Amino acid sequence: MTQTNTLEQLDFAQNNLEKHSVNIHKFGGSSLATPECLERVVSIICRHCQLNDIIVVSANGKTTDLLLSLQQLALSGEPLDTSLALLSEQQTALIYALLNAENAGRLAGEFEQDLNRLVAWLAEDPAVFESDILALGEIWSARLLSALLNERICASYYLDARDFLVIDNPRDCRVDNPVSKANLQNCRRGQKLAVITGFICKDHAGNSCTLGRNGSDYSATIFASLLSAKNVTLWTDVDGIYSADPRVVPSARKLHRLPNAVARELGRLGNPVLHKKTLQPLTGSIGGAASHLHVASSFDVQAAATEIGEFGQIARQELSVTHLNDLLLVTCEALQGDVLADIVAEFSPVYSDQKSGQLVILASQQKALTDALAVLGAQLTVTPVSLIAAVGYQVALRLDIYGRFKRALKNDRVLRFFNSEEQHSIIALLPQETTPELLNKVHHEIVKDARHIGLVVAGLGNIGQRFLELLPGQLSRIPALENVHLVGLVSSKKALIQPDGLEVNSALADFSAQATDYTNGELLDWLKHHPYDEMILVDITPSEAFSRLYGEFFDLGIHVIGANKWAASAGTDIYHELKNKAGKSGSLWLGNTTVGAGLPVNYALDDLLGSGDQITEISGVFSGTLSWLFEHYDAQKPFSVLLKEALAQGITEPDPREDLSGRDVQRKLLILARAAGFELSLEDINCQNLVPESLQELGTEAFLQQAAGLDAYFLQQYQQANEKNACIRYIARFSSQQGKVKAGVSLELLAVEHAFANLTPCDNIFQIKSHWYQDNPLIIRGPGAGRDVTAGGLHSDLVTACRQLVNKQHQVTLKGIN
Incomplete structure (x- = not known):
């Protein structure tokens, strides 16, 4: 439902609202128990309802229990005064706490008339009038909520379901569909929001009947059937249906999507949320439409609901x-x-x-x-x-x-x-x-092993494609990935999202054939309502704009695996905000491939810090491109010629100045310094740009045409090094000594026997000094770029994330417990 269709947007044309399909929202007794609860309900209605939707209500709090106890007292001939006084006190307290003086006085007068009627029924024949007595709770609840909506939000009216809902007999509660549907159409009023009593109905003789305890859920789905409603939402005190009663089994996990047949079986066998008859109207047994049922918490509106309907194979594994x-x-x-x-x-x-x-x-x-x-x-x-x-x-x-x-x-x-x-x-x-x-x-x-993890891959370039090529094999042989499901592919302009899972072997072909344009808002909206226990997004884009979505991903509890360096090297305030958001929501943020492709540099730093060590220096060759260039450069050919050869082989960025500027190395050093526990920003790292100022502002083609302007500088640097039996390498260095931090990236002269001087072209090397590795530094060396190693590094992060998530427990939002 779009925001413009909710009651927050009452300036939207009313006739347009009437064209939208009807949705049913049912609120249980615990959701209506106190003034604070009713305030929440009003807010939910304002945000989630259209003017032509139907609101179904149970009796407030424990009102039905109190009415039943009054009936039992009357049957046994015991005094009623104390219970009647308690009932009157509870109802009038709700009325005066919520409504203005004029409306409260009117409702209190109507309640007083009902109370007199109740006393008469209890005195005359409490057994004969049982259904009339119990129906009062729903009448009071509907009348109060409708008055509150009229006063606060929009035009509203309440309906006594006995005015239209006809059943064959109280034992079977079979609905007379044609009669009830016609009656309901006659009762509805245009341009007003209807609040209807749950639980109660009448038989063909006009006698009051009830649908059984917890029958308001059944009422909601009956109304959905009569009106061909698109969705039914049961707003209750728990945020969905769980794999066991969470009050008894603390490790119970939410079932995000349930097939209708499974939900019916759960209701039949005692699930505490599902009434056994609730699903009947939605599955055609009394002529119902193909509606979906949602179970949501009115106490935690942000929590994802459980949805019941017809789904594919993944939901069938629950x-x-x-x-x-x-x-x-x-x-x-x-x-x-x-x-x-x-x-x-x-x-x-x-x-x-x-x-x-x-x-x-x-x-x-x-x-x-x-x-x-x-x-x-x-x-x-x-x-x-x-x-x-x-x-x-x-x-x-x-x-x-x-x-x-x-x-x-x-x-x-x-x-x-x-x-x-x-x-x-x-x-x-x-x-x-x-x-x-x-x-x-x-x-x-x-x-124990039924936890489902959704996977969305953003960025379908060279590395993204290789990641997807490796995925089928990984899913089949890595136990930690057993319940991982590829559900989305995202490029810069198009997306293919399939909640029931994409076929991993044909995902790229399916993307080419089926992907559609998307906006960031649409992507976030889908992620907000995803039907999985956990959702992991793998960001293989180079996009700074896409990295700006990380904060919203973390707000939604989405886990991010990023090869994208922008977020991890963002400004200090932004970086800390992202870390705080991830920590608050419990989101994992893994980015080993931001530096060194698949090399375990971040893992090594994490392990040292987690073990109690302290990092004092980080240095090395962090750019595969610059590693290749300076390992090959011997002054036998101009540097510009070598650069163009590297460009032709795909070793450099399309604009080689991206590599020569040093900015990429600068960002990598910042990421590692932060991973080592230091407060640092990009401005704290000196960066030598190897491109002369005269070539920095040109277009790419113009730069390549004038690239010979690089040659004199590099020839000079090479000759100076050669004279000293040294070589030139582009080095990143960070150190922290006695509280003083020094960081920079620049071209350096190194002895030919130096560890950084003899690398396989494109290799990276990382030297880490710490309290434990001071005299003999830890060195990690290997390919620092390449589609295979980078895709492999992303898969390493994915396995790490899934192993951490397998035992993660979510807090159950259950009134009275949490």
Whole structure:
């Protein structure tokens, strides 16, 4: 949804708003519990809703529990005064805390009328009026939120769902679609935002009914079906659906995308977020449209939601563990044929088996089942049981998972293992409760390697192409990359983003055929909503402009592997800001290939510092181009001729002055000095530009035509060196002695036996002195450029990042815990 379609932009033409597809936003009781919670909800609606969307609400906080307790008190003949006073106090406190005096007075008057009606129902027949009593919570919630929106944001009205939603009977809650749809169309008002009660409805006789506890989620998806809504968002107190109940399993990981069938199975088997009927309207079972369901936290709007819908193979690899206690294993000879079919249709048991005459039901269903079988004169036995299940797409057909599930339970009593009908779960029936310890043990065995990492590659030049050529082999043989998925390719102008993953063997060809123009804003928006546990962006561009996006990448928790030197050598303030952002969000920022291609220079510095050593000097030949030039230059041919030969071989930059200026070496020395723990800026490093001022401002072609202007200087330098039995090399030097820092890059005369004097052309050499390596410095030498070694260095960083991320845990945003 674009920003111009939200309620923050009410000056947008209203008739245009009406053309957009409807979205449903449902807010649960915990999201509406206090004035602070309601303020957050108003902010969410303002930022995420269109005028023609539907807001669905539960009762505020624990209002439904309080109404139910009042009904129970009335049934038992106990006094109601204390509970009624508490109910009145809670509701009026919300009203007066949020609304202006005029609106608060009006709503308080309407609430007082409802309270009188409630007292009358409780006195007359609390059992008959149960649904009317429980419906009051949603009415109060919808009325208050609508009044708040009218006062703060936009024109709004509230709807009692009983005015349009008709079901066949309270037991099955099957919706009469044609009647309900027509009723809803008649109830809606143009140019106003609708707030509708969840949980409640009516039957064909006009009697109030409810959709069961937690039925407001079901209401939201019913309304989505009736209106062919594009998306349904359930705003709750947890930021998504997890691989286990995060209140019990601290290592549970968020499931970013779930196939519909898997989500239905999770709801059936006790997932604490998903109501078992919620998905029915979205999957066509009552005529629903192809909507996607999102589970998001109203307490942490920035956290990525879990999305439920139809996805590709990556989402189908997700695994989770769920459990249910308070179950009963019922054995009865009458549970055969039509009798069993009728019982299954009425009670939706977790498990049924005609051969053994058994089924598993919720303990709360025992009386109703006993009554149903008593009519047949059947005897039954009941055994308390629990279940624990591994859930995932076709998980029962995955022998490795099946084996791990059974091994995790090998020391526990298991009555039987069985699979769900659609093979989306493996279930163990236990004669004892499923304990938190057992749930954590099984979760560890099943979900331990299911963490998914998305990979976006920016920069598809020579090195980027080689990186991608190496990727299939790396993914197949490096265990740390097992769950890495290439999901995006980005060039300077075009991008190909595929959330379900690109085929790595044909990624470049697919990019050529399918990539489209993009803006940085579009790229950031996709990264903001990516469906992975972690996202790594590999920046192989030379672009300073692209490096300016790093701060926003880090704000989104994106990890960056960069061969791009611009960010790591940026101004001191910018550099520290980037480091702080990366640290705050937990983003990794690896850049070993910014200096020395694939040579482990940064790794060596990190290791020394991490081990307690202190760096005192860094020096060497940091430019593969300048290394080649000065290893070959012997004054037998003019320097300008040698330079053009290097250009023709692709050794120099397209404009060789980029190499001769020393700026690249200067930046590399800055990066290494910072990696060694020193506060330094580019201006602190003296840089000798090897290009005369007379040639610096020319165009590239003009420079090449006048390149002979370089020859006299280099000939002179060579001759002076030769006279001293020395050679010339372009050297970077940094030192820190007694608190004084000295840094510079320049052409130097070196003894022919010096370590920097005899390199293989294009090699880099790095000499590191430290407290541990003072008399005998550490030297790292090897190719400092080249597509293979640079691509290899990037893959080294990728493996390092994935190994660090494999055990990373995200904080679960759960009200009452965090």
